Amino acid sequence: MHELGIVFSIIRDVEEVAKENRIDKVDGVRLRVGEVSTVIPYYLEDCWNWAVDRTDILKGAALHIDTVPAVTFCGGCQKTYPTVTYGKICPHCGSEDTWLQQGDECVIQEIEVSE
Numbered sequence: 001m002h003e004l005g006i007v008f009s010i011i012r013d014v015e016e017v018a019k020e021n022r023i024d025k026v027d028g029v030r031l032r033v034g035e036v037s038t039v040i041p042y043y044l045e046d047c048w049n050w051a052v053d054r055t056d057i058l059k060g061a062a063l064h065i066d067t068v069p070a071v072t073f074c075g076g077c078q079k080t081y082p083t084v085t086y087g088k089i090c091p092h093c094g095s096e097d098t099w100l101q102q103g104d105e106c107v108i109q110e111i112e113v114s115e
């Protein structure tokens with residue numbers, strides 16, 4: 001379970017941005033989490049709730065997760081298809097010359113601050 005490490009690195013990033021912008025209270029953080037990222041949202045939330053209470057800036061901050069659908073691009077026919085349904089083999093042409101275009105990210109989308 002590496003969710004706690006991810007949570008710590010998100011918190012570190014948010015604290016840095018907050019410091020740069022002279023923000024002393026963050027209400028919430030919105031994340032983009034890819035469908036095939038190795039992050040399990042349920043664990044992430046658990047770790048989040050535990051970790052933010054140990055900070056000053058993020059105490060009680062909510063975590064919002066936007067799921068990004070996984071899309072694979074096919075080098076054979078130049079088309080895209082949903083990764084989760086078809087995996088590595090292109091459903092259009094049967095090629096295995098495919099790679100993930102999006103869907104394995106875990107990035108901060110937005111930091112919510114009350115005025």
Ligand SMILES: [Zn+2]
Nearest residue numbers: 074077090093
């Ligand atoms: Zn194809």
